[in-house]
Amino acid sequence: MPPASALDQLLEKFDALARQVARTRGLDATEVDDVVQDVRIRLWKAHPTGENLATLTASYFVRVVTSAVVDHLRRKRRHSHTSLDAEHAAGVVPSTLQVAPTDHSERDALASKLRRALDTLAPNRRVLVLLHLEGYTREDMSSMTGWSEAKVRNLLYRGLDDLREALTAMEGTA
Numbered sequence: 520m521p522p523a524s525a526l527d528q529l530l531e532k533f534d535a536l537a538r539q540v541a542r543t544r545g546l547d548a549t550e551v552d553d554v555v556q557d558v559r560i561r562l563w564k565a566h567p568t569g570e571n572l573a574t575l576t577a578s579y580f581v582r583v584v585t586s587a588v589v590d591h592l593r594r595k596r597r598h599s600h601t602s603l604d605a606e607h608a609a610g611v612v613p614s615t616l617q618v619a620p621t622d623h624s625e626r627d628a629l630a631s632k633l634r635r636a637l638d639t640l641a642p643n644r645r646v647l648v649l650l651h652l653e654g655y656t657r658e659d660m661s662s663m664t665g666w667s668e669a670k671v672r673n674l675l676y677r678g679l680d681d682l683r684e685a686l687t688a689m690e691g692t693a
Contacts, residue, residue: 636686648678648679
């Protein structure tokens with residue numbers, strides 16, 4: 520077990536950064552606290568002796584926090600009974616993409632652009648792209664849709680290519 524002081528010092532050093540990363544993903548205060556605790560556990564497991572904790576960089580810490588946030592959102596999504604198609608129809612942008620600019624008008628413009636680009640995708644590709652943007656793995660998508668992993672992989676890659684092309688075309692007209 521790492522010395523409590525080394526782990527505590529690291530968490531104290533990067534606490535504000537961890538909370539900011541979690542909040543930009545749309546988590547409330549309780550969820551942020553859960554993520555911070557998860558980060559503590561992950562760091563403790565990754566560095567059981569605590570010898571390298573003092574040398575960890577902010578970028579490494581952000582990756583750990585981001586991974587914890589994505590896992591939290593996946594668990595939340597699994598427990599949610601909302602349909603991705605219903606959210607898409609309502610104009611909801613996946614929470615993992617809600618890290619855009621702080622300026623509300625610019626954020627709304629980007630969200631609108633993404634919705635328009637997603638609307639251009641074939642329905643089976645759109646569902647997989649939305650699941651991908653939420654952080655689901657191909658294996659998760661395969662079990663959710665009942666499609667083979669190969670079908671999910673192909674449709675997802677084609678959907679991402681289509682999305683990229685649609686966004687690029689919108690850049691040229693904007």
